[in-house]
Structures are given as C-alpha cells and as structure tokens.
Amino acid sequence: MYEGVVQDLIDELGRLPGVGPKSAQRIAFHILQAEPADVRRLTHVLAEVKDKVRFCAVCGNVAQEERCRVCADPRRDPAVICVVEESKDVVAIERTREFRGTYHVLGGAISPIDGVGPDDLRIRELLARLADGSVTELILATDPNLEGEATATYLARLVSAMGLKVTRLASGLPVGGDLEYADEVTLGRAFEGRRTLDV
C-alpha cells in the first residue's frame, strides 16, 4: 500500500517477533520522522551485534569474548551447573542474585511438535562438561511447561548414573499472586510441595 521503500521497511519490521502489521507501520513512521542520528545508532548496533556477539564456548550463553561473563568470573562455582533453555533465562536468574554457580544454555527444549529433539540442543556439550566428575550439582531450570518438563526428565534420566545431585526449581504459587487466580496445575503443585513451617 505504501510507496516502495516505506513498504519494504514495514515488511521487514513485520518479520520481527511480536511485531504485527499495525506496529510495523507505527515503527516505520516513527523512523521516518526520527532524527537521522537516532536511526544510524540503531542500524549501527544491529550490524555490530551480528558482528561481535558470539556464544560462550563453555556454556552457550551470549558472549562478547570466548567465554561469557559468568564463565569468565573466577568467583563463580563451576561445580554447580544450572541448565536453562535460553540466554534470557540466565539474565532472569542473575537478577535474583541467588545463584553463584555457572550455567548451561541448551538453546531450547525438547518439543516433538516443533521438530526439536535432544540432538538439536546443546546436550552433548553438557555431557562433556560433566565427564571429568568435578560437577556436583545439576539444577534443571528449564521452563515449567510441557516441553521444559520433558527436557528436565530426559536430562535427569541421562545423567542418573553419574552420581551427581540433580535438582529442579520448585513449582508453586507466584509470590505476590492471588490464590484464587492460580490455575489448578500450579495450585496442585503448590500443595504437593508444601513445607512444614518451623514456628
């Protein structure tokens, strides 16, 4: 509907995840009216990110050096590995400041419906990290959904003979949430995992 290059921009923006045709149009007009310097900054950083960012040779997290910030930090405990699906999950866990071990980013979860099998994930690399027996605990922090649970179960079975502690993040009611709005599966998990209060 738009003239040449404006329509091209709307089309390209519309290919981004979560950007529908209306948002693509709004962003395109924002860019048309924006300062050229602002747009140059965006195009520059887009190019740079493809140029500079790679994936950590150890854990698969996004990194600017050979190793990511976590793996390069000598204060982090390499004997505890927290397995997550994506780099986004690393950031979410880092934000809690609760965890002082290292990560392993799988690059997704097992999902037969999407054609993702164990071989498509960084599981071989995980087994290589476990091979020398120095790792004591593996925390399976894949998403609490069907694919994440399946992946956690698969991994737990795979390493069961290695004699390390394998844990899974607790499921339960979200803090600050309202019990009556919790879905039944979450509420069921919260019951299952109930703990004795020491008073």
Add this chain to the structure above:
Amino acid sequence: MYEGVVQDLIDELGRLPGVGPKSAQRIAFHILQAEPADVRRLTHVLAEVKDKVRFCAVCGNVAQEERCRVCADPRRDPAVICVVEESKDVVAIERTREFRGTYHVLGGAISPIDGVGPDDLRIRELLARLADGSVTELILATDPNLEGEATATYLARLVSAMGLKVTRLASGLPVGGDLEYADEVTLGRAFEGRRTLDV
C-alpha cells in the same frame, strides 16, 4: 543486565514506539539468531528509508519523488482535497477505493495539552493550495476524537469565507459491530446522523 552490545541493542529497540523491554529483548534475541543476510536487509532498508523518503511538495504525504503517488496521478481530482492528520490515514482511505480526489496531510492535530498549535501543522500550505479558487470541496477527515474534532472545527472556520464546500466524514456505528458494545458517544452520533431508508 546483558553484555555490552546486546544491551545496547535492547535499549535501542526499546526506544521504538510500542516496544516494551520484554519485546525489545525478544526481538534482540531473534536478531542474534537470525541469518546475517536477514539482518543486513533490515539495516539496509532502515538506512534507505531515511535516505530516499521525503514528503510530497504538494500534500505532505510520504513520497519517493517530489510528488507522492496520489498527487502525481493525473486521474486524481485536484479540486477535491481530503485533509488528514497522518500519511497512515491516506493509506487507510486509499484502501477503501472510494476517493478519487487528492489529500493534504497536516502532520498531526491541534492539541494544546501536547503543545501542538495550528502553526505546527501544515495549515499554511493548505491555505496556499486553496488560494487560486480551483478547489471545490474540502473533506475534513481528521480523527473522530477531541483533537481531530477541534482541528476540523478550526479549519472549517478558517476557510468559511472562501465559498467552498466543507464536509466531515460521518460518525456512527462501525459496520459489522455490535450495537450493545458501542460507546454512548458513538451511539449518540449514530442517532443524530440517522437517515431515511428508501424502501
């Protein structure tokens, strides 16, 4: 939270309209994993749009030449001008295939609260187009909200002595909508504007 350039990209994306921190993160990771050629196409079109797109010398619509496609089309009637706020509105009206006149893009609407007065809009350019008396009808197609109505009223008064037909798009119930879900102002307008059915 992210390493250098990844965070830069998330920040730049987050400056786009309608892109919150979560979407910015999702888009950034999409770009990290995308084919370099796809990202090059996006950066290319971003640069090109700033380079090539200008605004029509006649109506202010986005254009790739000195005149936009509508103003350059000899089949369009220059005696009828439809006044809209933005280029997006031109596209919306073009989609109806109902209108064969030309446009005038104001670049916004009068909004004292946002500090937008008549001098900030392309009103002087509109008056210049009306000066030679060849225009017979001015259709005020600004948005049916407070700012759009105020702008339409302002323009109608401004040109009232010029002896041309000034019209406003009809307000009423959206086609395919449900009467019970219409807000009272829309429903009120629909009553006001009711027409005799010829049966």
